[in-house]
Amino acid sequence: MKEIKIKDYLFEHGIRPVNKRVKIMNYLVSKRNHPTAEMIYLELVNEIAGLSKTTVYNTLNLFVQEEVVHALNIESNELRYDADISQHGHFKCKECGEVYDFSFNKDLIQDLRLKNFVLKDFQFSINGICSICHQH
Numbered sequence: 001m002k003e004i005k006i007k008d009y010l011f012e013h014g015i016r017p018v019n020k021r022v023k024i025m026n027y028l029v030s031k032r033n034h035p036t037a038e039m040i041y042l043e044l045v046n047e048i049a050g051l052s053k054t055t056v057y058n059t060l061n062l063f064v065q066e067e068v069v070h071a072l073n074i075e076s077n078e079l080r081y082d083a084d085i086s087q088h089g090h091f092k093c094k095e096c097g098e099v100y101d102f103s104f105n106k107d108l109i110q111d112l113r114l115k116n117f118v119l120k121d122f123q124f125s126i127n128g129i130c131s132i133c134h135q136h
C-alpha cells in the first residue's frame with residue numbers, strides 16, 4: 001500500500017493520519033512480520049525524528065481500538081501486531097520466533113456447547129517448530 005493510500009485508510013477509520021502513525025502503519029502493512037511494539041520502535045527510531053516508545057504504544061493502542069490492526073496474544077508475555085485483519089490463524093515457531101499465518105474456517109468449529117453463541121474476538125494460535133527449524 002502506498003503512503004497516500006495508508007493516509008486515506010487511516011482517515012476513513014477515524015484516525016488522524018499524522019506522519020508517525022502513517023509510518024507505523026506502513027511498517028505493519030509492508031513487513032507483515034507480526035512485530036512487537038519493541039520491534040517497531042527499534043526499526044523506526046532512526047527513521048522518525050523524536051519517536052518514543054510511548055508514541056509507538058499509544059499509536060498501536062489507537063490502531064487496535066479503531067480495528068485497523070489486531071493485537072495477537074500468541075504468547076502471554078508479549079503482544080504482536082497484525083495489519084491483516086482478515087480471519088486467519090497464527091503459528092509461532094519456538095525455535096526461531098517467526099510467526100506464520102495460516103487460513104482456517106471458523107465454521108469448522110462445531111460444538112453444540114456453543115450453539116447460538118456469537119463468536120467475536122476470535123484468535124487461533126499454535127506454538128511449535130516450523131519446517132525450516134525442523135530440518136536442522
Ligand SMILES: [Zn+2]
Binds near residue numbers: 095097133
Ligand atoms: Zn523456526
Ligand SMILES: [Zn+2]
Binds near residue numbers: 089090101
Ligand atoms: Zn497474521
